Amino acid sequence: MKKFLVFVFVSILFFEPHNLSAQKITVNAHIDSTVIWIGSQAHLSFEVSQQPNQHVIVPVFTDSVAGGLHLVEPGKSDTTKSPDGHILVTQRYLVTAYEDSLLYIPPYAFVLNGDTVWSKSLSLKVVQPFKIDTAGHTIADIKPVFEPKFDWTGFLKSALLVLFLIVVLAVAYILIRKYWMKKPLFVAAPAPILPPHIIAIGQLDKIKQEKPWQQGRDKEYHTALTDVVRAYVEELYSIRSMEMTSDEILTELRFLRLENKPAYQCLQQLMKLADLVKFAKWSTSPDEHELSLSNAYEFVNLTKVEIEKALGTDLDKEKSIEKN
DSSP, rough: OOOHHHHHHHHHHHHHHHHHHHOOOOOEEEEEEEEETTTEEEEEEEEEOOOOOOOOOOOOOOOOETTTTTEEEEEEEEEETTSSSSSEEEEEEEEESSSSSSSOOOOOEEEEEEEEEEOOOEEEEEEESSSTTTTOOOOSSSOOOOOOOOOOOOOOHHHHHHHHHHHHHHHHHHIIIIISSSOSSOOOOOOOOOOOHHHHHHHHHHHHHHGGGGGOOOHHHHHHHHHHHHHHHHHHHHOOGGGGHHHHHHHHHHTTHHHHHHHHHHHHHHHHHHHHHHHSOOOOOOHHHHHHOOOHHHHHHHHHHHHHHHHHHHHHHHHHHHOO
16 A cells, blocks of 8 residues: 555646646747837747647737837737647747837736746847938928839739720620611711712813713713713702703703803703704714813803802802801
């Protein structure tokens, strides 16, 4: 019995210190720089080695750390497991200081089941990097203004999004206009409206270059010539000359015998000769062909002058009305 009690007592003495030591925690405080400039930053870390099932009460910092340090960002916790079964909990703070001095960081308490373990004290030298002009009244930055790097990833995402929206809108426009509205995708710009005499002169120039009468196409030549003049007269005087006979056209324009007799005579000659060629199969000479073409030019030029005068008179009237 005595041997058994001795064995139990020795066992208690042997195992109890080991269990007690296993329940203890260790705390290590560390700062990654001993000297910083005013406004520069440093990392303050607290490392706690403990058992996985232990709950350690650690100090909490909100805006500043005792000793003159200011928190730049909240603490970040990191946990790693060691081979012996312990875990290492690291609490890391980004800090800065704004006074030129030697800062003292006191020990901090870490509590486990009523027992307190203190971290070691630290010191940090804060240096003023430039001389301050106390006589001046200007305010200077402690540090240069921070210029963030250009966010190319965000820019490309935004550009791709805008490009995608443009493509979607373009496709929607094409589908709606083509299949729903039944309209062409693109509408050609209207051709500029030319004065009647410009159109007539251009068509007469084309006939003059082709000279169909020299190829024995007399009827075709005079038909084309009178069609140009008829279209010109219809546009100019607002009469349906394309559906009228030559005599009806001359009757409608009989006022020209008094107002513009040369123009009327030119029109009369080419109309009469064209009727003889088309309906009476009249055999004309080269000079008569040339005369009809010349009279067509002359008729357009003579009446064009009268129209320009009329337009000028109308413009003068409108300007006088606007002034009044």
